Amino acid sequence: MNNTAHAPKLSPPVPIDLLIEACWIIPIEPANVTLEDYALAIDQGNIIALLPQAEARTRFAPRETVLLPNHILMPGLVNLHTHAAMTLLRGLADDLPLMEWLKNHIWPAEAKHVSPQFVYDGTRLACAEMLQGGITCFNDMYFFPKAAAEAALHAGIRASIGLVTMEFSTAYATDADDYLDKGMTVRDQLRNETLLSFCLAPHAPYTVSDQSFARILTLSEQCHLPIHLHLHETAQEITDAEKQYGQRPLERLRQIGLLSPGLIAAHAVHLTCDEIDTLVAHGCSVAHCPSANLKLASGIAPVADMIAHGLNVGLGTDGAASNNRLDIFMEMRMAALLAKAQSGDAEAVGAHQALRMVTLAGAQALGLDARIGSLRPGKAADLCAIDTAKIPLTPCYDAASLAVYSAGREHVSDVWVAGIQRLKSGQRVENDEIELINSGRLWQNRVRLSK
Numbered sequence: 280m281n282n283t284a285h286a287p288k289l290s291p292p293v294p295i296d297l298l299i300e301a302c303w304i305i306p307i308e309p310a311n312v313t314l315e316d317y318a319l320a321i322d323q324g325n326i327i328a329l330l331p332q333a334e335a336r337t338r339f340a341p342r343e344t345v346l347l348p349n350h351i352l353m354p355g356l357v358n359l360h361t362h363a364a365m366t367l368l369r370g371l372a373d374d375l376p377l378m379e380w381l382k383n384h385i386w387p388a389e390a391k392h393v394s395p396q397f398v399y400d401g402t403r404l405a406c407a408e409m410l411q412g413g414i415t416c417f418n419d420m421y422f423f424p425k426a427a428a429e430a431a432l433h434a435g436i437r438a439s440i441g442l443v444t445m446e447f448s449t450a451y452a453t454d455a456d457d458y459l460d461k462g463m464t465v466r467d468q469l470r471n472e473t474l475l476s477f478c479l480a481p482h483a484p485y486t487v488s489d490q491s492f493a494r495i496l497t498l499s500e501q502c503h504l505p506i507h508l509h510l511h512e513t514a515q516e517i518t519d520a521e522k523q524y525g526q527r528p529l530e531r532l533r534q535i536g537l538l539s540p541g542l543i544a545a546h547a548v549h550l551t552c553d554e555i556d557t558l559v560a561h562g563c564s565v566a567h568c569p570s571a572n573l574k575l576a577s578g579i580a581p582v583a584d585m586i587a588h589g590l591n592v593g594l595g596t597d598g599a600a601s602n603n604r605l606d607i608f609m610e611m612r613m614a615a616l617l618a619k620a621q622s623g624d625a626e627a628v629g630a631h632q633a634l635r636m637v638t639l640a641g642a643q644a645l646g647l648d649a650r651i652g653s654l655r656p657g658k659a660a661d662l663c664a665i666d667t668a669k670i671p672l673t674p675c676y677d678a679a680s681l682a683v684y685s686a687g688r689e690h691v692s693d694v695w696v697a698g699i700q701r702l703k704s705g706q707r708v709e710n711d712e713i714e715l716i717n718s719g720r721l722w723q724n725r726v727r728l729s730k
């Protein structure tokens with residue numbers, strides 16, 4: 280008798296683009312899980328399976344296999360609030376409070392220098408810094424958003440491009456309607472780019488009128504665009520608003536009708552318990568920026584309370600002129616440590632919670648959680664790996680703990696965006712480092728000469 284007659288029929292291995300085998304995988308969904316000796320199967324830029332390595336080797340015939348035997352693999356990190364082009368103003372004015380920094384230093388420098396070329400060059404520098412540090416998606420707010428979008432596309436990083444609005448005239452636009460018209464044109468031109476999405480980005484309640492907010496609300500509803508703004512960043516912002524409008528900025532936004540699941544409040548340092556509840560009730564998100572809040576002495580946001588009340592909190596670096604790094608590992612560690620100290624609860628913002636903030640929470644705030652933020656099959660293969668074969672990362676009892684409390688961006692070894700590798704064994708795939716440094720130095724000379 281033929282022995283094979285009754286053997287179960289084995290399906291032939293499925294051809295796929297890429298199989299990544301890693302020592303530890305933190306998928307973010309399901310929550311609080313670390314998988315050991317698992318593999319991620321990727322095809323056409325998307326995750327198709329997350330499964331034990333032994334099973335992956337029989338099920339798939341990958342065109343490329345990447346072995347990460349000492350590594351932690353997790354979703355690419357989301358920088359939920361930045362002004363990417365401000366890399367070119369890094370270190371220009373330090374050790375100042377927000378309003379003095381903005382009015383006496385940053386806005387005058389921007390008035391002299393900001394142009395499409397400035398934004399393109401600064402954003403390319405930022406994209407390189409972010410990719411190197413594991414960031415695969417950033418939520419930007421800056422002048423000349425088309426130049427920022429082109430720089431992001433050149434770098435191959437995912438970006439949410441802010442369509443900025445302010446009332447005052449700049450080199451980019453003359454008044455709020457002009458900002459909005461220009462922003463919507465950019466969105467119409469680039470809306471089919473799969474790595475790009477768009478946010479309406481009114482700068483702040485103190486630079487945008489009720490009338491402009493009303494137009495922003497209409498556009499947001501008509502075009503399904505999130506709204507990203509600075510909110511309750513400093514105590515002064517609130518006292519000034521009480522004098523000018525007789526109410527706190529959040530209440531003003533609520534009355535205009537701006538609070539919705541599409542609203543991303545950057546900073547949100549000064550919130551009462553009732554205000555946290557209001558943000559939760561409307562499904563809003565916060566982009567917590569701990570380093571910038573500390574450096575500008577704005578304060579410490581009540582993150583433990585926000586999370587306890589169910590608010591969606593992601594993390595942002597803010598711009599390199601107020602941080603002065605685009606380092607989301609730093610923000611993650613800072614967020615976890617500050618939440619503990621501020622609440623008096625060492626359990627506040629544990630390692631898995633901090634990882635969720637820089638991945639799924641950011642993705643959810645941007646309305647991108649069906650595409651990125653966790654390693655669920657069907658999502659884009661936006662990935663970041665940490666090499667733990669390093670003295671400061673030894674030993675490893677818990678991969679999540681190591682990623683949040685011990686690792687830094689310098690330990691990021693490999694990065695993929697939509698399945699395309701952008702960092703390989705610690706080296707950027709794009710060979711443009713000298714070009715970027717030279718361009719940054721050229722701008723440094725121009726800015727310094729005009730000071």
Ligand SMILES: CSC[C@H]1O[C@@H](n2cnc3c(O)ncnc32)[C@H](O)[C@@H]1O
Nearest residue numbers: 362385420421422443482509598601
């Ligand atoms: C309209 S483009 C963005 C605008 O925002 C300025 N900016 C940078 N950081 C902050 C911050 O922390 N609070 C408020 N405004 C900020 C930036 O310089 C641009 O002018």
Ligand SMILES: [Zn+2]
Nearest residue numbers: 509545597598
């Ligand atoms: Zn900001």
